[in-house]
Amino acid sequence: MRALLVEDNDRLAGLLVTGLRRAGWTADVVDSLDAAIAACRTHQFDAVLLDRGLPDGDGLDMLRALRDAAPPPAILVLTARGGLPERVEGLNRGADDYLVKPVALEELVARLNAAVRRMRGGRRGPILVGRLEYDPISRAVTIGGVPFDPPPRERLLLEHLLQAMPRPLGKEALEERLDSFERGIGSNAVEVYVHRLRRRMEDMRAGVSIETVRGVGYRLRAVD
Template sequence: MRILLVEDTLRLAALVSQGLQANGFTVDSFATLEDASAALRTVVYQVVVLDLGLPDGDGFDLLKTLRQEKQSIPVLILTARDGVEDRVRGLNGGADDYLVKPFAMEELVARIRALLRRPGASLGTVLTCGRMALDTVSREVSVAGQALAVPRRETEALELLLRRAGRVVPKRALEEGLYSFDDDISSNTVEVLLSRLRKRLLPTSPGVAIHTLRGVGYMLVEEEA
């Protein structure tokens, strides 16, 4: 799940990014409306976490543009403005949630996951295929009920494949879902990551296989017993 964070306080942006990444999200962080708008034209995000007071304008302007363009991406406003008028304006203007600073990281993560669990959104609580399951809240991978230690990035790749089990996931979609603009990746980064994931799963007999379709992408399929 890739999140766009729009926050101009660099220290806070770094802390929020770290907290979201620790909970399995990929984060792109920008401090201005201009940069955030450019990112939205380039990448498909699952959630926007939006501050209001920004150097080049008000976050409400970005929210208004998104809704005028009929973009349904969930927007969570994260701001120090705690007045009822601001909350009402944000929610009436198309925001899906409104959280006031200071806040607990656990609450922000819980609110984002709640948005992603809404009908038509991107997040289910437990994803399963074969004998394998991934709890998207605890980030725990298990095979036949037994927990399996899987590093964060491999867990994220597994989640993307599980969400489209039986269908091809293009390599570009994996790159966009797993890595932010700040990550330094090469042409074979995804291949190396999925190779590690395959080797980690193989000894557990998970009842699934990750197939490579050369020049197209990857597909997670359930294996027959």
């Protein structure tokens, strides 16, 4: 999943982005409302973490534009303005959650996952394909009951393919989901990650294949 962090404190932004990436998110950061609006016009985000005290205005002024996106991201306000009137204002203007700095990274990730889950229609049961099982609540993946934890971008690739089943996902769509502003991926990166993920699942006898759909992209299917 991909998050946009709108934060003008460089040190805090760096810590949050590092933590989010370790938790399996693709995370990008901008430091102003103008940059955030530009990013949302050209990229699709699952969630936006929005500060209020930005150089060019209050982050809440961006809420309506974010809600008009198709599909809209989950929006979490992350700010030092923690009084009751500020919290009520943020929620009433459209934020899905309102967190006051400082916040533990574990709680932030849990709230992000919960907000995205609500945006996608609530709780969903585990996804089973072959011997592989994916829990969309915890984002845990197991193969034959054994934890399967590939590197972050391979995990994101797997999650997006699982969530799209039985539909295929196009290469461009996968590039968009795996990319980030600071760590752009190469033109053949999707093919590389697909190859690596295929090998890992074959080694664990997952009973799952990443099928190439000519002219379309990739999809998951069970194999004997």
